[in-house]
Amino acid sequence: LIVEDEVRLADMLRRLLHRSGYTTDVCHDGAAGLDNALSGIYDLLVLDVMLPKMDGLTLLRTLRAQGSTVPVLLLTAKSELQDRVAGLDSGADYYLTKPFEGEELLACVRALTRRQPELHDPDILTCGDLELNRSTFQLTCGGRSLHLSRKEFDMMELLMRNCGLVLTKESLLLKLWGYESDAEDNNVEVYISFLRRKLSHLHSRVRIKTLRMVGYCLEVGT
Ligand code: CA
DSSP states (O other): EEESSSSHHHHHHHHHHTTTOOOOOESSSSSHHHHHHOOOOOEEEESSOOOSSOOOOHHHHHHHHTOOOOOEEEEEEEOOOHHHHHHHHHTEEEEEEEEEOHHHHHHHHHHHHOSOOOOGGGGGEEETTTTETTTTTTEEEETTEOOOOOOHHHHHHHHHHHHOOOEHHHHHHHHOTTTOOOOOOOOHHHHHHHHHHHHHHHHHHHEEEEETTTTEEEEEOO
């Protein structure tokens, strides 16, 4: 989630992150930013300090007071030394001083979105007879292997990380397409059907089960 009132900078950030494969939402004021951030669907907040309606530090403190542990990358102006200190004290994980290089921002984003240490976050995710390679986007079952598109991969990864747990259609939609997209429930159904076709092609015993009116979960067959 990008919370930045300078429209051109927000747009530059959005395009930069998009090119690196991230899905983003953009808010141009602090109140909307807090509202979105509290949804809990984001993996990272890129947060400006000086914002209309609610400043970034108030947003951050409110978010932390509500128990959110989402990583926060603060964007500050050069003159705002006290803001940087206050920002870290308020629960920011890191800050970048404007102007910054795109490469530097991407490195911060990569560092802050590493969910767990490498040791616990292996390249290969497994569930039942399935293996998902997070580097090559290959889905493997026994001797058979298929390549997944980016969206298929993101969806499969979410399902496998939550193997046996139900994911609602809405949470899949928000996680994979973000708030601001025009994607509808229908998109989720379409990608679920792509994945089902691939699972059947792989002769996997893992199935994507539909719970009517609730969502989807991976079921490991015997
Ligand atoms: Ca600003």
